[in-house]
Amino acid sequence: MRAKNFNAGPASLPLAALERAQGELVDFAGSGMSIMEHSHRGKAYETVHNEAMALVSELCELPKDYTVIFVQGGASTAFAQVAMNFLIPGKVADYVVMGSWGDKAVSEGRAMAKVVSGGEVHVAASTRTGNTYARVPEQSELVLTSGAAYVHITSNETIHGVEYAVTNRKPFPKVSAPLVCDMSSDILGRRVDFTQFDFVYAGAQKNIGPSGVSIILAKKSMIEQGRKDLPAIFQYRTHAENQSLYNTPPTFAIYLVRNTLAWLKAEGGVLWVEKRNREKARVLYQAIDESGGFYRCPVEPLSRSIMNVVWRLPTTELEAAFVKEAEAVRMIGLKGHRSVSGIRASIYNAVEPEWVVDLASFMKDFAKRYG
């Protein structure tokens, strides 16, 4: 029986994508070889690679002046690599922080700037309160640098469950500098107008595949602005110019991205999954809000993530019991991030609505027994 998998990443993948991989794992398309044994310069893999890139482009509705890149290393690598490429000497980059990942982007960007360029990292806004984050910043709070190299945001904070709402109430910031976004945990979870961004990066292991590959969507002109004196491997330009085949790509991870996005497209695309994701989130937030205070979501209503729903119970003992009892009925991955504790249900694209309904029932029952 399939587990109800609420892992934060690596996370649940569509069963159809996994079964497709399983069926042809040893013998891809009658070639007598696994797709992972094929050369990255051969026709069989090239077809998969190009289809994966085209699916990203199509599902994100990217205009012609944008490019798609696959690279190794997740968001943690991009934190440093973005600064390496774009925070050129003498410049300032503005960072908007609404959670731990934005905070990490600041410290890694700052370290990189110090050793390669002497550029400066400036925190344009932080919604940190005490030890935590509970909201998206308002546009009016941003202290932006004129002539900044870029403004960096995190669209969804996986640990704190804080996300830009992408409605007119909590839109992405309007800025004049190039807008860079870490979209690791909500890319393709809802429709987004990518023309707002100059550079978007996302580790695959939430909505689009297994760990081991990141996807970059960028304006071609932004890529061209990157430093040219870096080692070739660290220049995004290199990968853009070589269709992500400059060096050996993580072929099997990209193959699984292809399978996952093919599933998404076949099921109905981004609008279909957005509706499904919003409904899953609605069910969980309702279960929290209607628990009479037994469950408590620390995030302000307009900033609540539709990908990572976080909540607390009256005591940490009850939280531990909740996780344990949930596991006993095969609801996996509900323990909050070790840095914040509590409960977290990650409800990415591949998480089935029925699992969420079951989780809400479980919550109700648990509250009745312990509340």
Next chain:
Amino acid sequence: MRAKNFNAGPASLPLAALERAQGELVDFAGSGMSIMEHSHRGKAYETVHNEAMALVSELCELPKDYTVIFVQGGASTAFAQVAMNFLIPGKVADYVVMGSWGDKAVSEGRAMAKVVSGGEVHVAASTRTGNTYARVPEQSELVLTSGAAYVHITSNETIHGVEYAVTNRKPFPKVSAPLVCDMSSDILGRRVDFTQFDFVYAGAQKNIGPSGVSIILAKKSMIEQGRKDLPAIFQYRTHAENQSLYNTPPTFAIYLVRNTLAWLKAEGGVLWVEKRNREKARVLYQAIDESGGFYRCPVEPLSRSIMNVVWRLPTTELEAAFVKEAEAVRMIGLKGHRSVSGIRASIYNAVEPEWVVDLASFMKDFAKRYG
């Protein structure tokens, strides 16, 4: 029917490792989830991760003062990252070049040094002749820098088929500075005394798994000498201190490394595979040398690789016909690297001796028909 796969990497994997992956791809150990859907912080994955690290340690016979690290990015990333970590300001690093990959290590290391440290890359020896490389340098040719940060070598040049013989006739260089080695294409293909090295890196996609992960074996004291002012993600120290779980690792690639090394151990380990590899190489070099000049290996006998056997035919037209006819009988991946042309048979650990015997027969037959 299984193809006879002579790809240079990504390359053939043991059928047993693939079938094991296929069997449990959708449901790992009755968990109701694929191993790639498991959290990298959970017990199921942790067991796999630790087993993979332990297998590397055991098969390489690493002493206690060495550590094993898994990182994303292949050798191309390491070219830059090694210089970033160890080529500290004011220092010189010596590079020994006997092929294209060593050459790339020089140019990437040099670029990195320029932007981060002002350290200097010095070519201690290059066996380039005209447009190509055909031999390992002698110890006496090395022009070493006193007090160098490190000496960098490539144990096997995949494109040119040039390899240190690891016998007393062509041993690894003896140097007083720390010895760094790119062992991507021959690690675990034969027994090596790793205590000669301070830092070894290897992309997995030749002898140890699929593309998308690299393995590092290093003296703990070397790791500690790395720069501490780099972004955490780029410091090897970070990954060593966190058992390669600082950030999300490429879990499925590491799982496949586990499967591949478990196969190697079960079959008889490194001494077993070395014997097998030497015999495969012997069969092919004999087919070349006994062809009456129809086939010609450009590499000097003592420098010939047991992993990548390269040879030429009288004309490029015949080479194209050779590759095409071989493909028709399901011998895959025999085209030489686009930068050098000719024929190349990569005969890594998972390549079956029967395939090599078949290839030698095919060569004989082809020579008879066209010679």
